[in-house]
Amino acid sequence: MPPLLEVRQLVKRFGAMTVTASVDLTIERGEIHAVIGPNGAGKTTLMSQIAGEIKPDEGTILFEEADITSLAAHARAALGIARMFQITRVFPASTVLENVMLAHLSTRGHGFRFWKNVHTDRDSRSAAISFLQRVGLESRQETPAGTLSHGEQRQLEVAMVLAGDPKVLLLDEPTAGMGPEETARMVALLSGIKGQQSLLLVEHDMQTVYQLADRVTVMVYGRTLASGTVEEIRRNEAVREAYLGDEKGQEERDA
Amino acid sequence: MTFRTFSYLVFIGFFMTLPLWADVFHTRLFTRILIFALLALSLDLVVGYGGMVSFGHAAFFGTGAYMTGMMSLHGITDALVVWPAAAGAAMLIALPIGALSLRTRGAYFIMITLAFAQMAYYFASGLETFGGSDGMRLLARNTIAGKEILVRHDFFYYAAAGSLAAAFLLCRRLTRSRFGLILGGIRQNEKRMQSLGYATYPYQLTCFVISAALAGLAGALMANETLYISPSYLHWTQSGHALVMVILGGLGTLAGPVLGAIVLLLLEEILSAFTQHWMIVLGPLLILVVLYARGGLHGLWPQKKVSHATTP
Incomplete structure (x- = not known):
């Protein structure tokens, strides 16, 4: 079965800076796909391009096998791509x-x-x-x-x-600004819809990602460093060095 | 029975029986109050529920009055025809005014509705057939199905009260319907409503036009009460007067504008009996209400408790 959403060789430059450098990404039906990476890795820019708020310079975005690269944001929303913002707007x-x-x-x-x-x-x-x-x-x-x-x-x-x-839900740091108790409740809520709702999740917190995600894409400086299941990412050497290494070091220092 | 229900019953009882024990002067005074309450109610639909601050509702009030005068010149005097026609004429005027004004928001919307109302005012002042700026007397009140029963002030009082009650119930349904829910969403955050997939413009325009119909009906009633039409119906002070009633009574509630009309007009009546300079007293009073009673006078009333309990 073809993936629900597919991003192919996406490129976005702001002036001389390449914020999205040939990124590939697929979201299967019913899976939670997490995008992680340090600050400034281009996670939110990637999500904005999928939602249609920023136009990519190169590459294609396919949704249910149709090319939606040039569609406006509201047209994508009508197709079933829903974005939840970091800012609360009830x-x-x-x-x-x-x-x-x-x-x-x-x-x-x-x-x-x-x-x-x-x-x-x-x-x-x-x-x-x-x-x-x-x-x-x-x-x-x-x-x-x-x-x-x-x-x-x-x-x-x-x-x-x-x-x-929506057919796919784009969540940009759903636990941002929350206390530990609220974060736990949100994670429980999201695991409750796991399997029923296709979801792209941008998240800082590694614990949250490990609890929720089916697959993980790690981004650094606009490019994809690695992509795979949670276990594969945990074991990946390059990821450890670039991103998790710091955290591991931090844990050791804390201990 | 709660105090709230009790106060409503007393309130309704008072207005139901008023012509039975009041003299002609007071019956007519309260007839005018009910008509202005209808105008205030129509304005609150736009301002309080729609979030569009219209400063030009006098245009629709005046359209209703002039429609009544125009039809009487042509020998059409039955209320069953004239009053719906007055409401319809106001809707027809409101459609282009609303369609253009709703391209703006906030202060610009206030200014442009005011500008349209002033255009209507000067247009009416130039109508020689209707006495120009002096206005015109009407020969008699409208008939109902050919019978001249509205000549009696008490019967006319009930016609005005019935119109207000019908408009009140209509607005009540409207604001609780799906349309009303969407209107409330637009008032709070128009951008968010658009991102949820709502085209907001048609909803706002519909609200504006429905409100104009009620204002037009109020205009027809007022022409009948005073038997006189003049450009003063369309003057901007008329729009301002109605806005004060809405804000005084309580924005975004249905009972608020009715209460505001009653209190404001009674205060004007009572204070002007004491002194010619009654506005000196009324002005600070209004400022106090705006400062200390944010929900208007209606907000001071004991409210229905909102249940936070878990529903089974």
Whole structure:
């Protein structure tokens, strides 16, 4: 079976600096693919090119075997590529349930329905609640989203992108700015959708990546250093030197 | 029964029975209050729910009034025809005004709606058929199915109250519908709504036009109450007056603008009985409300408790 998303020989230059240097990447259906690498490795730029916010200079991006390299961001969103941003952007005055309903209804026809009460409409309500259950927020459905904690707002964001029924989900550092408890909850939530949702994950934290990912791509200075299963990456010498070596050294120093 | 339900019942009871015990002066005063409450309600739909601060609602209020006058010149005086026509005319005017104004946001939207309303004001001042800037008297109130029952002030009071109640229920359904949910999302973060896949412009325009219909109906009612139409209906102070009612009562609620209209007009009435310079008292009062009661007067009311409990 061909991969869901395939990036071939992608190149992006900002002036003299090459931030994406001939990167190859594939995402299979239902897998969690993590991209790791030190700061400035070009992870977020790569993700922006997949989402369509930045145009690559060379290379192709295939989604379900169709070339989407020149498609605009909203057209890619319509195909089912959803991006969750680092910055939280929920609707603060609306309740948690309303937030998810808004995300869900955008995929369910037009909104020029003036009469029927949307809060008692069983279809839109039960669907929204099922997404809240998946992220563990069903007990907060009547709370205004703006009063949730940062971690809960991130959980709500996940529910909202899931409610859009994407084929692939692009997550840019989902645990950024979270405390240990919130991080643990987010990791548990993401492992809960593992296997059902194709996911591209950009992440700093190695523990998170090892817990979640099926496959890992390591990037350094815009190029792919290695790509493979979690075990292969753990054993890879080049990766150890370039990236994990530091961390290992750090652990030894801490010990 | 909670205090909240109790206060609502007292409130509704007061307005239901008012013509039965009040004299003609007070019945007419409260008729005007109800009509302005309808105008404020229509404005709140745009400002409070749609997040579009319109400073030109007088244009639609005036269109309704002038439509009533124009039809009466042509011998069409039945409310069942005139009032829907007045609302329809306001919608027709609102469609191009809204379509152009909604290309801007924020302060520019305020200015451009104001500019359109001022254009309508000077246009009305130039209409010689309707007495130019002096305005024109209407011969009689509209009939209902051929019967001249609105001549009686108490019956007309109930017509105004019924219109307000119908508009209130309509807005209630509207704001709780899928359309209302989407409108709320656009008000809070238009960009985010677009990234969720919503084309925001048609929703905002629809809200603007529906609101204009209610303002037009209010204009027709006011023309009937005063039996007089003049460009003053379209003056920018009329738009400002309605905005003050909405903000005083509570933005983004349905009861708020109604409450705001009642309190503001009663205060004006009472204070002007004491002194000619009543605005000196009213102005600081409004500033205090804006400073210390963020949700308007309606926000001071005991609110329904939002349940944070786990639902089974």
